[in-house]
Amino acid sequence: MDFQPDAGLDTFRQDVREFVRAGLPAELAGKPRGSVRSQRAEVERWQRVLNEKGWGAPYWAQKDGGTGWSVLQQLIFDEECVAAGTPTQDGFAQKLLGPVLNAFASPEQKAEHLPHIFSGTRLWCQGFSEPGSGSDLASLRTRADRDGDHYVVNGQKIWTSYAHEADWIFLLVRTDQEARKQAGITFLLVDMKTPGITVRPIRSIDDCHHLNETFFDNVRVPVANRIGAEGDGWKITKFLLNNEHATAADLPILKRYLMEIRKLAASQKAGRNSLIARHEFALRLARFDAEVNAIAMMVKRVAAMEQDHSPAAHAMGSMLKIRGTELQQRMSEFLVESLGDYGAVAYPEPHAEGAEPPLPMQGMGRGIANEMFFRRASTIYGGTSEVQRGIIAKAVFQL
Ligand SMILES: Cc1cc2nc3c(=O)[nH]c(=O)nc-3n(C[C@H](O)[C@H](O)[C@H](O)COP(=O)(O)OP(=O)(O)OC[C@H]3O[C@@H](n4cnc5c(N)ncnc54)[C@H](O)[C@@H]3O)c2cc1C
Numbered sequence: 001m002d003f004q005p006d007a008g009l010d011t012f013r014q015d016v017r018e019f020v021r022a023g024l025p026a027e028l029a030g031k032p033r034g035s036v037r038s039q040r041a042e043v044e045r046w047q048r049v050l051n052e053k054g055w056g057a058p059y060w061a062q063k064d065g066g067t068g069w070s071v072l073q074q075l076i077f078d079e080e081c082v083a084a085g086t087p088t089q090d091g092f093a094q095k096l097l098g099p100v101l102n103a104f105a106s107p108e109q110k111a112e113h114l115p116h117i118f119s120g121t122r123l124w125c126q127g128f129s130e131p132g133s134g135s136d137l138a139s140l141r142t143r144a145d146r147d148g149d150h151y152v153v154n155g156q157k158i159w160t161s162y163a164h165e166a167d168w169i170f171l172l173v174r175t176d177q178e179a180r181k182q183a184g185i186t187f188l189l190v191d192m193k194t195p196g197i198t199v200r201p202i203r204s205i206d207d208c209h210h211l212n213e214t215f216f217d218n219v220r221v222p223v224a225n226r227i228g229a230e231g232d233g234w235k236i237t238k239f240l241l242n243n244e245h246a247t248a249a250d251l252p253i254l255k256r257y258l259m260e261i262r263k264l265a266a267s268q269k270a271g272r273n274s275l276i277a278r279h280e281f282a283l284r285l286a287r288f289d290a291e292v293n294a295i296a297m298m299v300k301r302v303a304a305m306e307q308d309h310s311p312a313a314h315a316m317g318s319m320l321k322i323r324g325t326e327l328q329q330r331m332s333e334f335l336v337e338s339l340g341d342y343g344a345v346a347y348p349e350p351h352a353e354g355a356e357p358p359l360p361m362q363g364m365g366r367g368i369a370n371e372m373f374f375r376r377a378s379t380i381y382g383g384t385s386e387v388q389r390g391i392i393a394k395a396v397f398q399l
Helices: 007-023 040-053 071-084 091-104 107-119 233-241 251-267 279-307 313-338 340-344 368-379 385-397
Strands: 124-127 143-147 150-158 168-174 185-191 197-202 211-222
Touching (some): 007 071, 040 107, 071 251, 071 279, 091 124, 091 168, 143 168, 168 233, 185 233, 313 340
Parallel strands (some): 124 168
Antiparallel strands (some): 150 211, 168 185
16 A cells, blocks of 8 residues: 555546536535535536536446546545535435445336436435344344235334435335344335325434434335345345445545634634634644544555455444544534634524524534534444444454
């Protein structure tokens, strides 16, 4: 693994930066709401801009209509978009479901769903977690019973991000009550307009609505909406969750926080002087800078391991997840501290009218207090820190 600067990647970054600078419509700039997905119209508009450039699916292989970028190129693309404040794409469709469809779906299923992912006209949500089945996902109980050409789905999902806005959900269900728990799981695609689906909001600590409980009451799902064979759900889920070792730290958001802290260092005053003149502030900024750089190095290493199909990439990804998410929490707390009175501003709904935060945090798109509270969840979603530590322990002690 070579840690030297890579001229090819530097040129790539310049190209992406130039494209984003020229291609981002003025009315979309600075619209993203921190970690909250952009609104439907913004997602669609941004997809159109990306499609014109041939970048509509930045994380997919060329044979699937994607850019064929390496993991490091994908991260550079994300970093430049986050830094410039572009709208988000539909991450569930692009990063989770899309690769699954490309690998496992039938030609008919691809023809039905892939064009909508490219156009951004069909938003997705992920129906995996249930009350009592989060870390131990294989214990899930939502059941699907076969009735002719349909499955009849009954049960409950929880923490379903954006279910209230989504058009479709990809869902794990139990189709075999007798089989070993991993073996009885099946992967279904379900239209959220199907009768029998109820979505109830969960308001999170950041005082926003992105989470939900989703109930299924005799929901009839065509068998044609099953991905893979009955009982393949666990294999598909492992494929889906295995895609993200190098990205587990969310390096783009760490770099964005660093950029914001640097801006505050010069623009915010502590008494008569800029914040940066305070020894303690300068020291903490320098520490964050070093920590983000260390993560960036580790990301390179994990990306190289992934390319070599090294089995250690899994545990290294867990280390990145723990280090990255803890750093997200500390940096967002520091931003709140550094903003003084502004730091206390929080918005009830990031999409609500007049929800623009005041200067100097315009760039973050919503009150940094919301962002700090949201980041409390980063050590839970995507696999809790305790579960990640278990994975590391297994690898280190060869349990
Ligand atoms: C903001 C947010 C968004 C989310 N979005 C989605 C979504 O869109 N779709 C979806 O399906 N899910 C989503 N989730 C759910 C998420 O995947 C789960 O919260 C996560 O997997 C943890 O499961 P749990 O909440 O059931 O906690 P549990 O698994 O019940 O864990 C409870 C506690 O026990 C600990 N623990 C559990 N097992 C072990 C173990 N083996 N070793 C040591 N400690 C252990 C955990 O670390 C935790 O501290 C989201 C969660 C959050 C917070």
